[in-house]
Amino acid sequence: MIDAKRLLILGGTGEAAALAHRLGRLPGLDIVTSLAGRTRAPAAVPGEMRSGGFGGVEGLESYLAERHMDFVVDATHPFAARITANAATACAKAGIPRLVLTRPPWQPHKSDRWVRVADDRAAAQTLAELGRRVFLSIGRQDLTPFAGLRGIWFLVRTIDEPAAPLPLENYEVILGRGPFAAEAEAALMREHGIAVLLSKNSGGQATYGKIEAARRLGLPVVMIDRPALPDGSVVQSVDEAAVWVEARCAPPP
Ligand SMILES: NC(=O)c1ccc[n+]([C@@H]2O[C@H](COP(=O)([O-])OP(=O)(O)OC[C@H]3O[C@@H](n4cnc5c(N)ncnc54)[C@H](OP(=O)(O)O)[C@@H]3O)[C@@H](O)[C@H]2O)c1
Secondary structure (H helix, E strand, C coil): CCCCEEEEEECCCHHHHHHHHHHCCCCCEEEEEEECCCCCCCCCCCCEEEECCCCHHHHHHHHHHHCCCCEEEECCCCCCHHHHHHHHHHHHHHCCCEEEECCCCCCCCCCCEEEEECCHHHHHHHHHHHCCEEEECCCCCCCHHHCCCCCCEEEEEECCCCCCCCCCCCEEEEECCCCCCHHHHHHHHHHCCCCEEEEECCCCCCCCHHHHHHHHHCCEEEEECCCCCCCCEEECCHHHHHHHHHHHHCCCC
16 A cells, blocks of 8 residues: 655645645545644644644754655745745755745736835835825734834734734724725725725735725725745646645556
């Protein structure tokens, strides 16, 4: 009997969960989905689930060896740059095939007013020129780059209540978990007199409503571009990732 192949999915996205569901019944494949451990009650997926950091490149390398992983699909969020870099290095050192599954970035429409910036710092510099009431919906990341901005009011949306006061001069927090419809996003922006939207170019449908709403309201969007990916194979759909895995599980002819 041939030993089952072992796949590590680096998760935390809908695509990672969809891949585990898609491959869950593939004979001869054992799947482990890894989460960072930020979400309180993550939805169960087929296969084993683990949670929490590995301890940098060395920790991940040890994990891959100890758990006899045959390949890795990095399906983390496009802005989760550290784990993606760590996975690239650890897999290269261990000689383990690795695939990045990342959803396509959003593209501007003709009537969109995007100001594209490379990172948070550039976004902070650009914001002040565009408006004084900002809708900030950029996830759980560090807000320090925006801390020095004076005379700007932020509407900050987070999934969980922030554990500590945010380092912003003037703000209000609202809680919400996507998907968000464009109509509701437009109503929210109108209600709060939003003048500019700050967004990461996450791609996908779940958080696209705010982009559509800004277009409808004619508002500028400061759009933070994605960090560059390390070298290696990249696909943009769950189907393509599944084909990549299936090809590695097929018995030799
Ligand atoms: N960044 C976003 O906007 C965003 C949005 C939605 C979902 N997420 C998801 O949330 C997680 C954390 O995002 P982040 O931006 O904080 O990541 P990050 O900055 O790239 O990673 C920070 C550290 O968290 C640990 N980590 C991250 N993803 C992990 C995973 N899937 N399994 C085990 N450990 C993981 C690693 O710790 P060690 O070095 O100790 O291994 C990593 O060095 C990711 O899994 C990502 O898919 C992120």
